[in-house]
Amino acid sequence: MISLLSSILLAVMLVWPSTALAVESGASLFQNNCASCHPNGTNIIRRGRTLKIKALRQRGLDSSEAIAQVAREGIGQMSGYADALGDGGDVVVAEWVWQQAQKAWTQG
Template sequence: MFQNNCASCHPNGENIIRRGRTLKIKALSKRGLDSSEAIAQVAREGIGQMSGYAETLGEGGDVIVGEWVWQQAQKAWTQG
């Protein structure tokens, strides 16, 4: 789901539009996004210049994206 909806702006947890607003653990924590639920809320409702994607992600899609992004952030976006 991330690859289809988020990766174009956030490849490997980066941010091609606002470089400091990455999905890396340090950047997320700095903005108070310290859980999968907080990330899901951003995916659903948007934040700053980023629009929300509730309709695009569908019911429960925000939770799937939030959990996956949080797991990747905890692993520093490394494979394995």
């Protein structure tokens, strides 16, 4: 079973390497820079300011571009993370966050 899953994952990465890398990088960037305050898309500082789809849409953050701007520049009490995320990291993590929000953060 594990070798079958590994084979499928390898095939996907070979066909779409940039997509697979972006997902892995986005998850890693999120884990390293965002997850301490936003575990599974929640918010331990301000409950209403989650990364769940409903909360994002209510605040006009309904695209990866809008989320990238917040990640880069900050918003409200949250400082910007441009330096920590590195060149283009804001875009990668924002795309990953947007995908997770659309999936209701069910896969972690």
